[in-house]
Amino acid sequence: MTDTVTFASYGTFLPSVDSTSFGEATPTTTTDADSRTSSSSTATLTASASDVSPTSVATSTDFTAAHPYPTKSVSYAQVLGNGVSAQVAQIPWNTFANSNFDALCPSHDCIKDCQNYTRLFEEVPYFLNNSFQTYGKSIDGKPPDTTLFGVCSNLANINTGISEALTSQSIESYFPLQRQQEVDQVSSSIASCLASTCDFSREPQNCVAACNMPLLYSNGSTTNLTAVTACLSMICGNTCGLPYANQDVMGVGVLVSYVIQAVLIIACAIALIATALYYTFRSREKDLSLSENSQRGLEGFLAAQCYFTIALEIAAICSSPSDIDPLNGYALLSVAITGFLCPAFTLMLLHSRGCRTKYGAGLTLVSYILATFVFWTLYANLSRHLGSTTGSDEALRELYKIPTCGGSSAIALCPQSIGNDPLDYLAGFYNQGSIPNLRTMPLLWGWTTLILILLASNQARYLFGPQNSPGQTRLQSTWALVVRILAHPIALLVACTLFGLSLGYQAEMLRKYSGSDVIDWDGWSFGQVVAVVVFAQPVADYLHLLLRDHLEQRKASKRQVDPQTKGSYVAVSQAATPNVRPSSGLSTPSMQKHHTHSPSNSSLYAPRAVSPQSPLVSSRTY
Secondary structure: OOOOEEEOOOEEEOOOOOEOOHHHHOOOOOOHHHHHHHHHHHHHHHHOHHHOOOOOOOOOOOHHHHOOOOOOOOOHHHHHOOOOOOOOOOOOHHHHHOOOHHHHOOOOOHHHHOOOHHHHOOOOOOOOOOOOOOOOOOOOOOOOOOOHHHHHOOHHHHHHHHHOOOOOHHHHOOOOHHHHHHHHHHHHHHHHHHHHHHHHOOOHHHOOOOOOHHHHOHHHOOOOHHHHHHHHHHHHOEHHHOOOOOHHHHOHHHHHHHHHHHHHHHHHHHHHHHHHHHHHHOOOOOOOOOOHHHHHHHHHHHHHHHHHHHHHHHHHHHOOOOOOOHHHHHHHHHHHHHHHHHHHHHHHHHHHOOOOOHHHHHHHHHHHHHHHHHHHHHHHHHHHHOOOOHHHHHHHHHHOOEHHHOOEOHHHHHHHHOOOOOOHHHHHHHOOOOOOOOOOOHHHHHHHHHHHHHHHHHHHHHHHOOOOOOOOOHHHHHHHHHHHHHOOHHHHHHHHHHHHHHHHHHHHHHHHHHHOOOOOOOOOOHHHHHHHHOOHHHHHHHHHHHHHHHHHHHHHHHHHHOHHHOOOOOOOOOOOOOOOOOOOOOOOOOOOOOOOOOOOOOOOOOOOOOOOOOOOOOOOOO
């Protein structure tokens, strides 16, 4: 049974259980005063972020009066629960004595190295040969190695052990006893980093009870290890410790528009494939060209796609893809894929039915060129993270730039402290640990480029080349054969399947991105709303065309059933004069004098004078 612990009024939580919301930790109701406390502390930190010293307190110190802290210390095992490494707790001396201090403290002064906050708040500090998967972890049941953060958070206890002669002479050289003031500065900075990370999170009111300076920096001199452990469990145990990523790059509206676009493309492809296969296997000779409405609707959809993606690619270029961070670079890669993949898919569907639109092809080419530039610029920038563990590290530093954390945040400690990384999907992407990864992404670009070359050649052939001329060269004949093969419904099915797999590849990228909970699902800003309604126009136009044709067909059908709406013909009774043919119906208001509805060369309905010896007995319309 997993142990639980109650911190003040926050409620019961299970630190070792992953969740997607602080709310799953059963928080108690937060008062207005609590919210004001957190807000004011965040505002204070933001206002003075540029000149915060390592010893300054970055969060509110008035929390003690509103929230009494537990007077009884809680054991480390109770706080962490099951299956979590014990790196923040007091380090056993036998483990500590066997630590590799040459790698942990390359300057041979651990107190000095602990003040290098950029190195301290890293997933794997440089000069250490551990991997992201093993650093701070228990391997094969062995105790985990001591981490740099484990050493720095225990400086006060280490000094106590040295003063009590519990360590060897070689270890004492790494911890000068006369540096007690600097030890206090390190303890204060660790507490300030954790408290600031909580303040910058999306729900600071839910972690401030465990992550505040008076509790983390107990007695104003030492690090409260139990409180540090509890704070890390609160921040790292779910994704609410993260801020939202750049919503302009991948906000909720942009993400929804991707889904709408993909659904519309797949629906069009299924309809065209089903129709082609039906008439092919039924051996029916039928012209498979698109109707006028379908062609206009698909061309309008292609134009909307291109204008949308061109705008996205221009915005991506303005975001400096050559030096963007790995997290936002991951999102921009999806933007680039959309720019060349989706318009090419739609253009291929048009060509499969003989619709060769120069306007749509031109827009597709512009979108492809811009997307290609963005894609390869991003690839060159992000490829340096291939096979390394720095991608997630750099992304975290971009999310939080807290001075007391060395420009990073306490979330970088999550993998080594509780074994959870809120951005672990980035490590899989850059280390080829998942199906969507950076090394396989050029396959999507290569497939799209091949299709566009075929489509451009086909369009150029019909615009400039001879059509079935008797003097065709061998190359032209071969190309005509290739076109006929590609026009077969089976070839269309294969091509659409590959495009569908490419869209699925991109969908998996977006799923992992949204699953990391860095998208603000309530962030419906002006730009996000505009992004969603982009595809409303072509859909509305197509529906309007269908409705207009339906109404015209109904009107035409009604005219055929009820011809009195347009006039009548007068018929002569055949009883008295069998040789008399139908008259021209001169009494009809819509008829011109001496003319009939029939053409002048018609013998059946040619005008003929009515004999005076044949009186009109009756008349009827037909």
